[in-house]
């Protein structure tokens with residue numbers, strides 16, 4: 154596929170972002186494209202709003218896996234692109250449009266120039282939540298088609314266009330969503346002594362939560378608690394009966410996730426007592442850390458350095474989460490960042506990944522697959 158076709162695909166996908174497990178138009182778009190390829194070597198299985206595609210190898214002894222995520226985010230786009238999202242309040246603000254395009258580029262290449270081994274492509278829904286990797290891994294299709302190795306990439310606005318950044322071992326954090334509901338007693342704004350105000354309780358709790366990372370986590374370890382959304386109350390002159398905090402927790406080990414949660418639970422209990430209210434905590438979706446297999450990652454890094462012109466950056470771990478971590482728990486492989494140099498970062502309404510990175514990634518991934526899967 155040439156650059157022009159890749160960019161057209163990226164822009165078309167960019168226009169139709171959909172939330173996790175609602176990616177029906179995206180799935181249709183991907184299927185239409187995949188069905189346009191010569192079919193002799195292809196086996197295609199739909200899985201919920203995702204797709205498994207197996208490209209049969211010439212002389213297979215193993216299966217190489219490649220995963221892309223396909224969902225968008227609930228963000229109103231402000232890029233000013235003339236191919237802006239046509240779905241109100243939704244945007245590909247985490248680069249999954251670029252990820253899908255690269256996967257289609259690699260798939261096309263492998264169909265047109267088969268390697269010895271089979272290649273399995275996972276078009277995975279719901280990476281941003283509630284998580285598609287784990288159920289996809291547990292699916293019957295995966296039991297039948299389980300790859301021996303798997304790789305994936307994620308765009309990185311902070312790195313130069315087309316550069317690759319990765320490391321052996323821990324790459325992305327453990328994550329857990331965090332939802333806290335507070336229920337007190339509403340009332341007239343002029344009679345605070347007769348009510349239990351949940352806006353005040355929620356504000357206090359948000360401040361207290363900051364102390365967990367500052368005071369309960371070893372400074373040489375790392376953790377993040379971000380509250381991204383607060384809702385509560387009805388109008389300006391009624392004391393709020395209910396409030397809800399929505400956030401996420403990030404830690405560098407499953408053990409510190411447990412400790413951070415214990416501290417959050419203690420603080421929420423304190424608010425319950427202190428503000429005479431009922432509380433409920435829900436941890437929503439949790440993602441296992443992305444842990445790159447040492448040997449596989451080192452082999453890839455050596456390949457990038459010794460056999461390509463692509464810039465290789467040995468990066469630090471990041472507090473981002475990725476449910477690709479579940480796949481790496483069971484299958485040897487790795488993930489890497491692909492530099493797309495954008496002024497605005499991931500999850501920003503003005504994220505503009507540089508499209509020049511697409512060609513670089515398609516060529517790099519296909520070259521590596523060919524090296525791994527040809528005898």
Ligand SMILES: CC(=O)N[C@@H](CCC[C@H](N)C(=O)O)C(=O)O
Nearest residue numbers: 281282328329330401473474475
């Ligand atoms: C790469 C990236 O941005 N991934 C997301 C994963 C979200 C996990 C879950 N919904 C959560 O918020 O904990 C991220 O926010 O890091």
